[in-house]
Amino acid sequence: MSLRPYTRLVSSLLFPLHERLKGHSTVAVRRDLEKTQWWSPERLRELQLQRLQALLRHAQAEVPYYRRLFEESGLDSTDIQALDDLCKLPFLDKPLIRAHQEELRSAQARGLARFNTGGSSGEPLIFFIGKNRVSHDVAAKWRATRWWDVDIGDPEMVVWGSPIELGSQDRIRYWRDRMLRTHLLAAFEMSEAKLDEFVRAIRRVRPRMLFGYPSALAHIARHAHHQGQSMDDLGIRVAFVTSERLYDHQREEIERVFACPVANGYGGRDAGFIAHACPRGSMHITAEDIIVEIVDAHGEVLPAGQSGEIVVTHLATADYPFIRYRTGDIGVLSDASCSCGRGLPVLRAIEGRSTDFIVAQDGTLMHGLSLIYIVRDIPGVANFKVIQESLEHTRFLLVTEAGFDPARSATIQAEARARLGDAVRVDVELVPEIPAEASGKFRYVVSRVVPATVVVPVEKNS
Numbered sequence: 001m002s003l004r005p006y007t008r009l010v011s012s013l014l015f016p017l018h019e020r021l022k023g024h025s026t027v028a029v030r031r032d033l034e035k036t037q038w039w040s041p042e043r044l045r046e047l048q049l050q051r052l053q054a055l056l057r058h059a060q061a062e063v064p065y066y067r068r069l070f071e072e073s074g075l076d077s078t079d080i081q082a083l084d085d086l087c088k089l090p091f092l093d094k095p096l097i098r099a100h101q102e103e104l105r106s107a108q109a110r111g112l113a114r115f116n117t118g119g120s121s122g123e124p125l126i127f128f129i130g131k132n133r134v135s136h137d138v139a140a141k142w143r144a145t146r147w148w149d150v151d152i153g154d155p156e157m158v159v160w161g162s163p164i165e166l167g168s169q170d171r172i173r174y175w176r177d178r179m180l181r182t183h184l185l186a187a188f189e190m191s192e193a194k195l196d197e198f199v200r201a202i203r204r205v206r207p208r209m210l211f212g213y214p215s216a217l218a219h220i221a222r223h224a225h226h227q228g229q230s231m232d233d234l235g236i237r238v239a240f241v242t243s244e245r246l247y248d249h250q251r252e253e254i255e256r257v258f259a260c261p262v263a264n265g266y267g268g269r270d271a272g273f274i275a276h277a278c279p280r281g282s283m284h285i286t287a288e289d290i291i292v293e294i295v296d297a298h299g300e301v302l303p304a305g306q307s308g309e310i311v312v313t314h315l316a317t318a319d320y321p322f323i324r325y326r327t328g329d330i331g332v333l334s335d336a337s338c339s340c341g342r343g344l345p346v347l348r349a350i351e352g353r354s355t356d357f358i359v360a361q362d363g364t365l366m367h368g369l370s371l372i373y374i375v376r377d378i379p380g381v382a383n384f385k386v387i388q389e390s391l392e393h394t395r396f397l398l399v400t401e402a403g404f405d406p407a408r409s410a411t412i413q414a415e416a417r418a419r420l421g422d423a424v425r426v427d428v429e430l431v432p433e434i435p436a437e438a439s440g441k442f443r444y445v446v447s448r449v450v451p452a453t454v455v456v457p458v459e460k461n462s
Contacts, residue, residue: 006181010153014179019138023111023131029139036288037143037342044287044343049083051315052291056080058106058318065103066321086291086313086324087301093326094125101126109319115269125270130319137273137316140286141265144276148238148263150209155181157202159212159220183207187216187436195223199231206234210258214241215442218250221257232259240265244442245352249376266350271312271327275347282338283347289316292347293324294333304335307351330357359449361391361421368445371396374415380404385434388447394420396428 019026036044056077059066070076075088097104105112105128112128142152177184183205185198198220202210210217217239224231236258241250242265251262266283267274274290275283285292291313294302302308310331314322334348358366371386375396380403387395396412398404409428416426436442 004154007151007153010180011151015152018176018179019135024135024138025132026135026138026142029135030142033139033143033286033288034146037284037344039343041337041343041345044345045083048287048291048315051288052083052086052313053077053080055313055315055318055321055323059321059323062106062108062318063104063321064107065100066323068103083291084301086293089324091299091311091324091326092322094328097125097127104128104320106319106321112319117268117270127270128320129269130317132319133272133314133316135316136289137267140273140289141276144263144265144273144278144284145209145240147276147278148209148240148261150237152180154208155183155205156209156211157183157185157205157207159185159187159198159210159216185212187213190216190219190436191433192223195220196227199224199227199229202231203229203234208235208237210236210239210254210260212239212241213244213442214246214250214254214262214264215244215436215444217241217258218253221253225253225257231257234258236260238263242266243268245350247372247444264350266329266347268327271322271325272314272316274310274312275350278338278340278342280338280340282334282340283350284338284342284344285347287344290314292331292333292345294331304333305348307332307349310350358386358388358394358420358445358447359391360419361424366419368447370419371416372444374412378404378408378412383434384444386445388445388449391449392423393425393427396426397431397434398428399432399434400430 016027036047039047056066060070060077061067069090073090079088080086109128109130112130113134115127115129117125145151176182183201185201202220221231238260239254239258239262241254241262246262246264254260254262261279263277263279264283265273265276272290273286274292275285277283293311293313294306294308295311296302296306296308307330310327310329312322312325312327314325317323330351331347332349332351334346336346336348337343338346352368358368358371360366368386371394375381375384375386375398380400381398382401383399385397387397389395394416396416412428413426417424420426434442
């Protein structure tokens with residue numbers, strides 16, 4: 001990997017110093033990760049088991065919630081002798097964390113930072129993270145960034161909406177961003193005037209990488225194309241996207257307009273940096289830190305190739321353990337290796353959150369794409385959102401422009417009923433704009449009736 005002079009200064013000196021002053025071991029962890037990524041799958045599983053056993057011993061001895069759990073269940077941390085034994089332990093989910101927020105702290109934990117999820121699919125989750133976990137998550141992201149011939153210190157344009165990143169910019173944060181050459185654009189508002197500003201800012205900065213929500217980057221790309229603004233001459237190497245489902249049409253728009261590949265990432269503040277795409281297209285799981293299970297509606301672990309809920313055990317969370325944490329996301333593991341040569345396991349598909357699925361009146365669970373396909377390519381539809389209010393009522397919100405035929409509303413209603421059920425009330429509402437979620441994310445489909453337990457989804461009439 002060839003580094004530019006300033007980038008080399010930042011990545012090898014200034015950022016490591018920054019992390020050291022914060023008490024983080026990020027640099028050492030990243031160096032280890034760049035070695036272990038080439039280990040065989042068998043050797044990586046041995047490492048996972050060693051770290052899992054150490055985490056469970058600590059949790060039983062030092063974390064009140066897990067000490068009581070082991071006592072009441074009759075289990076002992078030493079009962080976990082293989083990765084498959086992990087299924088002997090109960091799940092951790094958001095309601096349990098809310099109910100036992102303080103009991104999940106390790107007695108040895110010091111200096112924990114309070115975090116919360118954005119709450120885009122409900123009530124935000126409050127939890128705590130220690131410096132070791134922060135170091136591991138940052139190191140994992142750093143490693144994945146370097147797969148694409150970019151590094152910390154390269155000019156970066158970030159389109160984001162989290163209040164953590166977009167809160168009051170104090171002096172330290174201001175100078176850190178200046179040092180790292182990170183430029184922040186707020187994803188909360190996507191008006192014509194704001195989009196014009198974003199296009200101008202990207203052209204002015206000429207970033208080497210983009211980072212943001214796929215919906216936001218696709219929206220900017222679409223706007224630049226409609227305005228006749230060329231964005232393919234800026235030298236952008238890669239567009240990193242995360243925090244939402246990446247749809248094929250979004251990938252195509254971003255790649256076409258910015259003339260760079262799109263690298264998908266998957267994770268969250270709660271579950272950690274779970275997986276990231278390599279240049280060969282595989283979503284590699286951060287196996288050194290993360291164990292991923294796929295489970296069905298009954299909590300049974302599924303083999304590779306079958307779709308179910310993603311459950312995560314984060315091995316660097318001794319201070320505040322996340323063990324068998326139900327993410328609410330739907331995915332599929334692969335049993336194939338990647339041609340890049342890394343031994344890291346592969347997440348074959350990330351199909352969205354459980355609330356990105358639609359329930360027909362007869363109980364059939366369908367992917368939200370079955371309704372997205374109805375409106376996505378209708379001429380004159382600039383933006384849309386589908387909200388399933390109940391089994392009996394679904395709304396299509398449309399932002400339209402020149403070329404939209406109002407008669408298409410009846411077609412949308414008929415096609416939606418063909419999927420959902422003849423008796424379902426389907427409303428098509430023309431609105432001036434569709435705001436993002438409070439977190440800054442955008443969701444094309446929201447269902448308020450998806451059951452808490454996840455079943456294997458099917459596509460119907462898509």
